[in-house]
Amino acid sequence: MPQLLSIALFVAFGMVFVVVNLLIGKFVRPDLPNEEKLAIYECGEPTIGSSWVQFDLRFYIVALFYLVFDVEVALIYPWAVVYRDYTLPALVLGAPFLGIVIIGYAYEWYSGSLDWVRSSINTSYKGTAGIDMSKLARRDPNALEDEALGER
Amino acid sequence: MTTTLAQLGTDAGLQQVAPLLFYAVALVTVLSAWAIVLSQNIVRMAVYLLLTLTGVAGMYFMLDAELLAAIQLIVYAGGTLILIVFGVMLTSGNPFLKLRPKLWEVFVAVGLSLFIMGLLLFAKVTTHLPEPSATIEEANKPAGYDLVHEIGRGLLSVYLVPFEVAAVLLLVVMIGAAYMARRRAT
Numbered sequence: 001m002p003q004l005l006s007i008a009l010f011v012a013f014g015m016v017f018v019v020v021n022l023l024i025g026k027f028v029r030p031d032l033p034n035e036e037k038l039a040i041y042e043c044g045e046p047t048i049g050s051s052w053v054q055f056d057l058r059f060y061i062v063a064l065f066y067l068v069f070d071v072e073v074a075l076i077y078p079w080a081v082v083y084r085d086y087t088l089p090a091l092v093l094g095a096p097f098l099g100i101v102i103i104g105y106a107y108e109w110y111s112g113s114l115d116w117v118r119s120s121i122n123t124s125y126k127g128t129a130g131i132d133m134s135k136l137a138r139r140d141p142n143a144l145e146d147e148a149l150g151e152r
Numbered sequence: 153m154t155t156t157l158a159q160l161g162t163d164a165g166l167q168q169v170a171p172l173l174f175y176a177v178a179l180v181t182v183l184s185a186w187a188i189v190l191s192q193n194i195v196r197m198a199v200y201l202l203l204t205l206t207g208v209a210g211m212y213f214m215l216d217a218e219l220l221a222a223i224q225l226i227v228y229a230g231g232t233l234i235l236i237v238f239g240v241m242l243t244s245g246n247p248f249l250k251l252r253p254k255l256w257e258v259f260v261a262v263g264l265s266l267f268i269m270g271l272l273l274f275a276k277v278t279t280h281l282p283e284p285s286a287t288i289e290e291a292n293k294p295a296g297y298d299l300v301h302e303i304g305r306g307l308l309s310v311y312l313v314p315f316e317v318a319a320v321l322l323l324v325v326m327i328g329a330a331y332m333a334r335r336r337a338t
Contacts, residue, residue, distance in 0.1 A: 007213065008173050055241045063238040064329040068322050070231040074223045075307075075318055082304030093308050093315075100319035104326035113330040 061113060072101055181207030198237050205229040219300050
């Protein structure tokens with residue numbers, strides 16, 4: 001419970017800190033909006049279209065990997081806590097756990113699911129060998145897909 | 153600061169703060185859960201879901217289940233929610249798409265909610281909970297008691313098989329993800 005109190009105080013202080021500073025800023029700063037200032041800031045570049053575009057499927061694989069290793073960390077944490085007290089049994093019993101997960105990782109690596117640019121198996125572009133991906137990446141995906149389909 | 157907090161923790165003063173904390177956390181949890189239902193924008197729903205999951209983690213903290221609270225934050229708030237947001241980013245061309253449930257869906261959802269609420273109330277009424285007291289807590293927790301340590305020992309002894317099976321499950325998920333991603337392209 002004292003831990004919880006510390007956390008609650010921390011969270012409360014964090015919230016108050018943000019709100020108070022934003023409020024002070026609101027009262028102190030001059031308010032002179034113009035069109036240029038109200039524009040969406042994108043590192044100084046003029047914005048093109050909406051940012052709500054469909055992302056590449058490859059990101060989903062990365063997210064799934066993240067989730068898998070996230071769960072693994074959650075499971076491995078109690079194991080790591082007792083490791084100091086039962087070094088040998090923990091090592092012997094934990095090795096299969098880590099080994100099985102690493103087999104999966106090695107499989108992904110071997111099968112090319114982790115390759116970002118080179119592999120075409122897990123992209124939505126049906127590219128073939130000999131295509132300059134860096135050049136094609138700047139073009140319209142739909143036109144690219146039609147072209148790739150036309151080649152077959 | 154920490155010493156004063158620790159002193160406060162041993163004092164009866166904390167016993168008066170605890171209900172306030174509970175109500176604050178419960179309010180955040182329930183209000184954001186309500187907001188998920190009311191909101192029609194799927195991205196906002198995801199953000200409200202984050203608040204709800206964090207509130208539930210706070211409840212776990214209050215129940216002295218620190219590991220469960222941490223797992224709730226790491227796996228649900230940190231992992232599953234990211235996956236939901238990624239799913240939205242990858243599937244929906246327009247995230248401001250309004251979600252309009254059909255009438256039968258509303259009926260099913262309301263019926264299911266009422267059923268679960270009835271079940272919980274039934275459990276609350278029929279279950280006899282022991283009075284929380286310092287003596288019970290002290291009896292259950294001898295000096296130097298560490299919950300995470302206890303769970304770790306369990307994972308290496310009584311629950312060794314589930315521990316190893318979990319690794320196999322993670323392996324299956326990884327291979328399944330790679331397989332699905334590959335099928336999508338062909």
